Every structure is written in structure tokens, then in C-alpha cells.
Amino acid sequence: MATRGVTYGNTHRPSLTCPNLHVHRPRRNADDTDNARPPRYHGRPSLGRAPIAGCKIHRPGENDAVALIGAGVPLHECLAAAEQLAEVGIAARVIDLYSVKPLERAMLIETCRATEGRLVVVQDHYPQGGISGEVMEALADAELDELHVTLLGVNGLPMSGQPAEPLDAAGIFARHIVAAARKLTEVREWTPTIRPTNPPGNHA
Template sequence: MADVKKIATRDSYGNTLKELAAEGHDDLVVLDADLAAATKTGMFQKAYPDRHFDCGIAEGNMVGVAAGLAAMGYVPFVSSFAMFAAGRAFEQVRNSVGYPHLNVKIGATHGGISVGEDGASHQCCEDFALMRSIPGMTVICPADDIEARAAVRAAYAMEGPVYLRFGRLAVPVFHDEANYHFELGKGEQLTEGNDIAIIATGLMVNEARMAAEQLAAEGIHARVINIHTIKPLDEEIVIKAAKECGKVITAEEHNVIGGLGEAVCAVLSEKQPTPVRRVGVQDVFGCSGPAWDLLKKFGLDAATICKTAHEMLGK
């Protein structure tokens, strides 16, 4: 996997917005909060300056402007760091977008611990929990460039509010574009196996794939499932994995409270009681440092997934 091309999903976001506009989608507009270079909406701004609005460091106001544009028939993509898009502007997202169920898309970059040197104040590990709690909000966290591009297109095509989380860190591109099909609300099984299921989202999907390779070398066959749409969750694939594997690990670059792990536990506790262990940020704040070092420090890696599998299987 060392030779695999790596691309940050924030780049995928900026590129796809520009592609959609070039394809004649004249209702698409982009809003940013003084971070166009970092969120990569600067690509769109350069090509379509009349359809890009820099609202300054006023994220709540930006969401309100987007709500107004959506009410006029436009499809606005609101862009900022996850900490500001989901955190600082939560009230406006809830009341101005979620409550009237407006067609606003939130492109939140720099999610999770992998923001790295920016530190705890910018490492948003609460955004899934916040956005999942808003009725009618679709929550997406793509795993690589190909999936991220497809997710942006799917968000544009659907009616209603969408939260998309993108990363700062360049991550491996493991999907084959020619054979990949993205469907909102549908998980993707990446490996065969009935010994244990690993259900992952975002950059943790590739870590799950690497963990499965290591486990396979030890004679443990892990089923890896990619959940790009955290809400609505693909309950069918989760329940099937629980029934056939008997034990489940969830893996996410998010607090174990309120994210994918809790979504999976909620479904299984009601419909298929199954032992579950949650790999994620263990209810702590992050800290500043190189992204890959931090992911290892906080247990967001293949080694931690393997260790968890061994513990669950008694090996």
C-alpha cells in the first residue's frame, strides 16, 4: 500500500465543485468563510468568481446567507473547517437549514485529529454527533478521493441538507474509479470474513483494510465494511455483519461518543445484540503534532484495530 497514490479529500471537494459548474449546473454556488485556500474552494473561486461568496470570519452569517440562496432555488455549498461549520455555526445550521429542510450542503474540511499541528481547538471530533442530531440531516464522511468526488455529486443531486466531512491529510486512494458505485445510505463490503467485522468510516477505512491484511496473515478473517453515509445508516449491512461475524469493531476519527460507533451500537442493541468495541477518540481533546503521529498516539490506526480484534477473539 506504500506506493498507492495519496490525495486529501478536501482537494477532491474543490475539484468536484469546479467540475460540476463546468458541466452546466448553473444553480450551484459556493460560500466560504475566509478559508478558500484551505478548504480548496479557491479552485471554484478562480474559475467562477461571480458564484463564489467569501463571507469572512462569520460562519453563522454565512449559513444564513446560504439558507436564503437555497430558498431562491440555488444549491449552495457552505465551506469551512469542521470545527466552525459544525461547531460555531450549529445554531444556524439547525434553525436556518435543518428546521426548514433547505437544500444547503455543508462542506466541512479539516475534520478530526489529522488536522495535526493546528491543535485541539481545530481538531473537530464532535461533528458527527452534532450533525446526526439534526432531524433530516444527511451525514457523509468519504474514505478516499474517488469516494469523496462521488459524495459531492450525490449531495448536489439530492434534495435536502447534507453535511460532508473532508480531511486535510492526504490519504491513500484505494477505490477503482471504473468499478466504483456510490449510493447514499449504502455501506460497502471491502473484504470477506466471518471471524469479526470491522465497520469504519473516513480515513479509518484504509486502516481497517490494513488491519484485515495483518489479521489474515494470522489466520483471522475480518470483514471490512466502509460506511461513507453515517446518517442514514445502512442498517441492513450492519445487522448482516453482526449476525454472520458475531463480533463488531467500529473505527472512526471522531469521539467514540455520538459518532459511527454509537450509531452502530444503537441499531444492534435493538435488532441484533452483539459485542461491539469502538475504536476512536476516547472522549479526550486532541493536541498539536504531525498528523500520522497523532493518529497513532490516539489509537486511530491499524495496530489498534488489530489489538482490539485480538482482545475480542481472546487471542
């Protein structure tokens, strides 16, 4: 997909490659086999190529009840959450929204129609701005019958720890996504709902 001007995307994923960007280090010599191994993120496999200006849809189905949207680190939590939801009979598609400019608006609208407007947007920073803001802006004037959105973001001071610990403390771990998705799937009657799970606060 050709684009003009500046594009913005989340490159914090070990598998992102495109014609103008490659995040893996170059091979040092003919015996260097490190790059031959599939890249992994905290023990999880690579997600393949991600061209500039686009998105990826994982686990799409005809009976999807909810969509989980993330990019970078939260994407992997969304994928783990989708697997857990499948175990209890809830079909969830996962949107890798790695490109926010340009944004795949048509895909978001189609996703809303497929899931009766149920979205969980996950970002690894404060609730203000980020992909959640881009998603809501893209859907602001869309002709949708229903829209139920839960925003999961960081609402506290950063902490150090093992990879899973900061995510869990921030409320953006897979289990938090599962809980948000299960709550959304309980929605039956149309009520426009936008719930910041972590209400914005003042951050110095």
C-alpha cells in the same frame, strides 16, 4: 437508492463520487492530466464510487471472525488492519459505513450474525456519538444471539504531526484495531460486551 429528506455521510475519502457530489476538482483544460491519475490517500489507492445512502463491504468471506467498521480516515486503517489479521489467520471483513442517515441496518445485523457479533467500530473523534452511536442504536433491538463490540475513538487533545502520528497517538491506528480484533476473537462463551477502549472523559 433514492432517499427523502436530509442525508448524512462521511465525505472525507478521496474516492467518493455520486451523481450529486464529486470531490475531485474539475479539469482546467484539455492538457490537465492530474485527474486522470487514480486518487490516493496517504499512498493508498482509491476505493471507488460511493453512492449516497449505502455502505461498502470489503473482504467479505464465509468464515469472517470479526468485522471492522469505519468511515473516512479510519476506514483505511481498518483495511490495513484486516490485511495484518489475515497474516495471522483471522478473517476480518471491513465495513465502509460512510452513510449514517440512512443507515444500512440490515447489513449490520447480517454482519453480526456472520461474525458471531464481533465488531470493532473506529471513529476519528471522541467516543461520544458518531458512527459508534449509530451502530449501537441500530442494533439495540435486533434479535442477535451474541454481541461483542469494541469502540475505538479519540480520548485526548488533538496533536499535529505526520499523517500516521496523530492516529497512533489517538489509539486508532491499524495496530490498535488489530489488537482489539484479536481480543474479540478470543471470546468463546456468550457475554454481552461493549467496551469503549478509550473511556469517555470531560473535554473542555
